[in-house]
Amino acid sequence: MKRFRTVALGLALVLVAALVLAGCGQKKQNAAPQGNQGTTTTGNQAGGKLKVGLILPGPINDNGWNATAYEGLKAMEKELGAETKYTENVSQSDQEEIFRNYGSAGFDIVIAHGFQFADAAKKVAAQFPKTKFVINNADVADNNLCSLVVDNYQMGFLQGAVAALLTKSNKVAAIGGEEMPPIRQTIEGFVEGAKYVNPQIDVKTAMTGSFSDVAKMKEMTTSLINQGVDVVMGDANQASLGAIQAAQEKKVLAIGYGSDLNNVAPDTVVTSAIQSWAKAMVSLGKIVQEGKYEPKVYYMGVKEGAVSLAPYHGFDSKIPAETKNKINQIVEDLKAGKIKIERKVTSK
Numbered sequence: 001m002k003r004f005r006t007v008a009l010g011l012a013l014v015l016v017a018a019l020v021l022a023g024c025g026q027k028k029q030n031a032a033p034q035g036n037q038g039t040t041t042t043g044n045q046a047g048g049k050l051k052v053g054l055i056l057p058g059p060i061n062d063n064g065w066n067a068t069a070y071e072g073l074k075a076m077e078k079e080l081g082a083e084t085k086y087t088e089n090v091s092q093s094d095q096e097e098i099f100r101n102y103g104s105a106g107f108d109i110v111i112a113h114g115f116q117f118a119d120a121a122k123k124v125a126a127q128f129p130k131t132k133f134v135i136n137n138a139d140v141a142d143n144n145l146c147s148l149v150v151d152n153y154q155m156g157f158l159q160g161a162v163a164a165l166l167t168k169s170n171k172v173a174a175i176g177g178e179e180m181p182p183i184r185q186t187i188e189g190f191v192e193g194a195k196y197v198n199p200q201i202d203v204k205t206a207m208t209g210s211f212s213d214v215a216k217m218k219e220m221t222t223s224l225i226n227q228g229v230d231v232v233m234g235d236a237n238q239a240s241l242g243a244i245q246a247a248q249e250k251k252v253l254a255i256g257y258g259s260d261l262n263n264v265a266p267d268t269v270v271t272s273a274i275q276s277w278a279k280a281m282v283s284l285g286k287i288v289q290e291g292k293y294e295p296k297v298y299y300m301g302v303k304e305g306a307v308s309l310a311p312y313h314g315f316d317s318k319i320p321a322e323t324k325n326k327i328n329q330i331v332e333d334l335k336a337g338k339i340k341i342e343r344k345v346t347s348k
Helices: 002-019 065-080 092-104 115-125 152-166 181-197 214-226 240-250 277-289 321-335
Strands: 051-055 083-087 109-112 132-136 145-150 171-176 202-207 231-235 253-258 269-275 297-300 307-309
Touching: 051 065, 051 092, 065 083, 065 109, 065 277, 092 109, 092 115, 109 115, 109 277, 115 132, 115 145, 132 277, 145 152, 145 277, 152 171, 152 181, 152 231, 152 253, 152 269, 152 307, 152 321, 171 181, 171 214, 181 202, 181 231, 181 321, 202 214, 214 231, 214 240, 231 240, 240 253, 277 297, 307 321
Parallel strands: 051 083, 051 109, 109 132, 132 145, 145 297, 171 202, 171 231, 231 253, 253 269
Antiparallel strands: 269 307
């Protein structure tokens, strides 16, 4: 059994790595638009074939942040018939050059995966008015420059709502890693979701200041559990494992973030909020393809399939049907736009 837990936690490091936020650019391997092992697919759609370029701060095979965007690029090939190329491992000093290369090559859409590309895009976008420059996880928008965000508020809202419906102590907690907008948005959404279900619920929040310190996350989560919290959520990349470990040891429930983390602790992780950059990127591609593009921040959430809840797995038979119906209704109301979430901070 111990060996199973070790293997599961090891696998979780790979899964949780999918949450790693951009900001850790690595050494560039290829500056040319074709990138390293760039892929090309042709196809014709009613709105015309798209040429889509993807710029990444790291490698496509990192099983994390960069891989999620590469999956999105492949989805644009398959679902939109797009012709695509990518450039990986782009350092900050090379950002403008790579943007210009794609613009000069006549790409319709150039997607840069991370808010750290925003400044370079602002300098280059105006030089190529026919190209749509898209910055993931940012808040920039001007003419042919926009931002694409998988809605962290909705992610947190769903987690908070589920926590509020499952708690027996009326105390729940959301713990983040480093203080940055995407993390803060999830925490704010969690609070709002929990309060939506029960305005009187006690929601405790905290930040560890680290995305890698599993021990610190575990210690902080344990402290909150000792204060009566019986449902926890950790949003701190690989450090989130600490929240799950604490919940497992204290025999309370945990809600995963980013991908389905039930296999990390099947008796503890009741569900997870899943984010899909593939769904988000395909949705934006359709908007451009259909001539409906606007220079704004595009929040892709439940409606677009970019945000969803994982199955309950072994908890399915343990959760009352009434509770599951309430959760399903919240998901449907988010999808229909009936629930308006207050956005208190911006994504940068």
